[in-house]
Structure formats: structure tokens, C-alpha cells
Amino acid sequence: MMILLEFQFQRVLGDANFGIPYWDWAADGDLPIDEQPNQAVWADDCMGGSGTPVTTGPFAAGGPFQIRIETGSTGQMISVNRPLERGFGSFDPFNPFGLPAKASVAAVLTQTVYDQAQWNASSGGFRNRVEGWVPALTAPHLHNLVHVWVGGDMGPSSSPNDPVFYLNHCNVDRIWQAWLSAAPRTYVPAPTQPASLAPHRRNDTIHSILTATAPTNQQMMNVSQFYTYDNLNV
Numbered sequence: 166m167m168i169l170l171e172f173q174f175q176r177v178l179g180d181a182n183f184g185i186p187y188w189d190w191a192a193d194g195d196l197p198i199d200e201q202p203n204q205a206v207w208a209d210d211c212m213g214g215s216g217t218p219v220t221t222g223p224f225a226a227g228g229p230f231q232i233r234i235e236t237g238s239t240g241q242m243i244s245v246n247r248p249l250e251r252g253f254g255s256f257d258p259f260n261p262f263g264l265p266a267k268a269s270v271a272a273v274l275t276q277t278v279y280d281q282a283q284w285n286a287s288s289g290g291f292r293n294r295v296e297g298w299v300p301a302l303t304a305p306h307l308h309n310l311v312h313v314w315v316g317g318d319m320g321p322s323s324s325p326n327d328p329v330f331y332l333n334h335c336n337v338d339r340i341w342q343a344w345l346s347a348a349p350r351t352y353v354p355a356p357t358q359p360a361s362l363a364p365h366r367r368n369d370t371i372h373s374i375l376t377a378t379a380p381t382n383q384q385m386m387n388v389s390q391f392y393t394y395d396n397l398n399v
């Protein structure tokens with residue numbers, strides 16, 4: 166999904182070298198909790214700040230940026246027309262929490278398997294720890310914790326509403342690349358797993374407009390034909 170978006174940016178901007186930036190949130194997560202909202206990613210010339218609604222930066226209330234679709238109370242998508250909302254670290258004001266720390270990222274890079282049965286939100290392995298589901302509460306909640314920390318529109322399933330969504334996910338892709346580079350890796354589930362696991366099995370194809378033939382999960386283990394990172398020191 167990130168490659169498809171990046172190609173669309175390149176097409177619209179007429180710049181074949183444009184790349185979606187990543188936000189190294191673990192670098193901010195190593196700072197004291199009260200300093201984490203004051204970092205460069207939230208500057209006026211970058212993603213802007215927090216608030217209900219956001220009042221600074223390029224996506225501030227009163228500017229051209231509007232939220233048009235949001236997640237309703239029962240999960241359905243509903244039409245709206247309102248400014249962007251964020252609430253840094255405010256999910257539980259009585260139990261303040263910070264962004265993921267670098268030590269938590271280092272811990273997931275040592276996972277030797279990509280995924281495990283039952284291939285869901287309770288599985289061991291790299292995939293589920295990066296997503297941020299297991300083991301409950303004591304886990305390094307990497308990707309999910311970033312959504313929750315930013316808060317506001319980054320919380321529900323309509324979280325792509327917030328442009329910082331893509332900077333979070335670009336960093337998740339960077340962690341994935343760092344994991345692939347750290348040791349020889351095997352993608353699972355294997356092709357012999359039940360069809361109910363499609364399209365997640367190794368040789369299942371991924372929807373794509375990049376190539377004439379849709380690539381398989383295995384073929385996406387090497388993305389160097391599409392993009393590289395300036396720095397994999399996550």
C-alpha cells in the first residue's frame with residue numbers, strides 16, 4: 166500500500182525520486198514523556214501539533230485540510246466535514262505513557278520467526294510484536310502504541326485520515342527491512358497451510374498495479390527494486 170501511494174505522489178509531483186518520509190518514533194520514545202510531544206515531526210513546517218482540533222501546522226483547523234470520512238460508533242464509515250484531531254499521550258490522562266522505545270524495537274528484531282500458528286492477534290513471532298498485540302500489556306506495543314499515543318483521528322480504523330499515519334507506517338516498513346537484513350529469514354505461513362489463510366501464504370499473490378503480474382508475498386521479501394532506506398539503524 167505504501168509503494169502504491171509513493172508512486173502516486175511521484176506521478177502527481179512529477180518527481181520520480183520522491184519518497185514518503187519515515188518517523189523514527191523510537192528515537193522520540195527514548196526521551197522523557199513530557200518532551201516527546203515537542204519533537205521535530207510536530208513542527209509547523211512538518212506534521213503540525215496536537216489538539217481538538219489541531220491548531221498548528223499545515224493540517225490546522227481553518228485551513229484547507231478537512232476530515233471527510235470517520236469511523237462511527239459501531240465501526241461503520243460515516244460522512245463528516247471537520248478539522249483534524251489529535252491528543253498526544255492523552256488516551257489515559259491518569260496513566261501517562263510514552264512512544265515505543267528503541268530497546269523495544271531491538272527486542273522485536275531478535276525474533277527469529279516471522280509468524281506462528283494460529284496466525285492471529287495472539288501469535289508469537291516478529292509480525293505480531295511489530296503490530297503491537299502480544300503479549301498483552303507487557304509487550305513492546307510498537308505500531309499500535311504509536312496510533313494510540315497520537316490519539317484523536319489516529320485511533321479508529323479511519324486513521325489514514327491523519328497524514329502522520331503514513332510516516333508511522335513507513336517506519337514500520339523500515340523495521341521490517343531491518344529485520345530482513347539482520348539474518349536470513351523465512352516467510353510464513355507456508356504454501357501448504359490451509360486456503361483459509363489466503364492471501365497471507367508465502368506464494369499467494371498481492372493485489373498490485375506495479376507489475377504486469379501481481380507479486381507474491383515471497384517476492385516482496387526483496388523490495389530493493391522499489392525502494393531503499395537511508396538508515397536501517399532502528
Ligand SMILES: [Cu+2]
Pocket residue numbers: 308312333334
Ligand atoms: Cu497503523
